[in-house]
Amino acid sequence: MAKFLPPDAFSAQGDALTLLPFNFERIGSSNDYLVANLVGDFVRLTQAELNKLVDLQLQPGDGLYERAYAAHLVTREGQQSQRQLLALRLRSRMSFLRQVTPLHIFVVTLRCEHSCPYCQVSRQSTDRSRFDMSEETAQRSLDVAFQSHSPRIKIEFQGGEPLLNFPLIKTIISAARAKSSTTNKAVDFVIASNLALLDDEILAFCKQNDVLISTSLDGPADLHNKNRPRPGGNSYELAVNGLRRAKEVLGPDRVGALMTTTEASLDRVDDIIDEYLKLELDGIFLRPLSPFGFAIKTKQYHRYDIEKWLAFYENGLRRIIEINRSGKPFREFYAALILSRMMSDRPIGYVDLRSPAGIGIGALVYNYDGSVFASDEGRMLAEAGDNTFRLGHVNKDDYRSLIMSDRLIDTISSSLTQCAPECSSCVFEPHCGADPVYHHATQGDALGIKPLSAFCARQKGVMRLLLRMLEAPSDAAILRSWAT
Ligand code: SF4
Incomplete structure (x- = not known):
């Protein structure tokens, strides 16, 4: 047997x-x-x-x-x-690295009719057309963008207020379409606008050319208008009308909004979220202020510390969970991004949250004067006199010389979280990222001293909060649904 x-x-x-x-x-x-x-x-x-x-x-x-x-x-x-x-x-x-420089930001003008004290770029008043990109610079910038190896690129128009130079946007889109058909490279378009100048002609053009719209909305009228002053004091009314019209004409999924947390927002998170619900947006990105441009000049950036922002964020996240529990799907996009990284092995190459950093290899920025920067924040520093992240100029450089520049390679390689002090032994490292521009701006060093970094404190704070919330089964079910 x-x-x-x-x-x-x-x-x-x-x-x-x-x-x-x-x-x-x-x-x-x-x-x-x-x-x-x-x-x-x-x-x-x-x-x-x-x-x-x-x-x-x-x-x-x-x-x-x-x-x-x-x-x-x-x-x-x-x-x-x-x-x-x-x-x-x-x-x-890490396979996002196979898509080299999918994002190309064109600063078609530095002019703006708003005067937001937290503005990250150093906007110029509207009558100074010397701050507009020329057609020749736009054409050279397109040549560089189409030299990138990514099979699909996105061209994002920024400013200032890009709609102040809408004729150039039309020219660039039509030239990019022509290049797309000869190079077999797909191209998508986004306009980041405050929508104050949006009209039917612009919307019809966007519809015809599949252009996405991204705008700023800081909350209810009093808060938004306080944060975003313009002549007439009607930034909110114009943004909301523009948002509604754009959703009608382009479709609800072709329009998005971003908020910025100012000191005045800190005890208004419920009002801000309600505003987004009222406008039938499908989520919100509760963003802190960034230490660039006017946000530094006007001392807005120093009006609250990261602990206050984390309390604001937690209140907002808990309120959003309640909204979901009542049957209304609504997401906080930063949490969704981190949760996707925690719960899947999908490549998530969000340019501000990856290592190797997304500067240059995730995005290039073509300034109105033809200077090329490794990131949008890098060109904001340049407007304040710091050219650390200026990689070259479209008249002299091609894509290869920009991407292979010592300046870019040195910065990316010296800021890797995988081997940085503090980060290399950090339990959150696989879900975090290097932010060399932020650390250069705040500490004068691309790597940064992480125990003194508000970026690091924010990352740890958000991830610890998410892990705590995931321990409650009813919260976990909602949070897990955002990760898919
Ligand atoms: S949380 Fe801080 S220490 Fe950890 S990887 Fe991110 S930046 Fe580095």
Whole structure:
């Protein structure tokens, strides 16, 4: 009669257990630790469990061994499958690098009829047409954009207020369409506008050419008009009318809005979210102020610290969860972005939140005068006299010389989170990003000292909040739905 072998005949033999790369941090003042593997899968371990893991005091059948194996924290020496799986997942997560420079930002004018004190660019008054991009510069910029290797590129028109130079936008779109058909490179268009100058002719053109519209909406009328002054004090009325008309003509999914948190917004998060609901927008991006342009000159940036913004953000996120619980789908887009990174291996190359940083290899910016910058924030610094992120000029450079410039390569390679002090041992690193322009602007160093960085504090604050919320099953179900 056949006999079964004893249980130990089925246990792993031979090769010794070994650790795979992971980072960890203590959860609050508890004795528990958050542990993340190479691709950012989280597990929670007690201090005793973490000690056992680090000392490799694990045995098949003790529960911890199985958890550590499933979370890719340990493997057997000589066993390739765990390492291969991690390598495959990492390759998938980083595959945004195959799309080199998909985004090209054209600053068609620096003129603007608004005078927002937090403006990140150093806008000029409307009558100074020397701040408009010329047709020749636009043509050269298009030549560079079409030299990028990405099979699909997006051209985004910015300013100032780009609609003040709408004739040039029309010229660029028509020339880009012609280039698209001869080069077989697909091209999408976005206009980032305050919508004050939107009219039927512009909308008809956008409809005909499949142009997306992105605008700014800071909340209800009193708050928006306070944040965004213009002659007549009617920025809100024009933005809302424009938004409604654009949704009607282009379709609801062809128009988006962005808000900026000022000091006056901090105790108004419910009002701001209600405004977005009233306009039937499908979500909101609760954005802090950035340390560039007029936001620095007018001292707006220093009016609140990151702790105040995090409290504002948490209140907003909890309110949005309640809205979803009542049956109305509505997302906070920054949380959705981070959750997608936590819960999938999809390549998410959001230019401000990736490592290698998205400067240049994620986006290029063609300024009105032909200067080319590695990011929009980089050109904002240049308007204030700091040319660190100026890569060249469309009259002298081509795509290759811009992307291969020592200045760009040095900055990207010196700011990698994968090997930066603090970041390389941070439990949130797989879901975070390098932001060399921010750290240069605030600390004078592209890498930055992360314990002193408000960017780092925001990242940690948002991710810790999301992980806490994911522990409540009813919140988790809603948050998980945003990640898909
Ligand atoms: S910036 Fe901060 S949160 Fe992001 S990886 Fe570095 S240390 Fe971690």
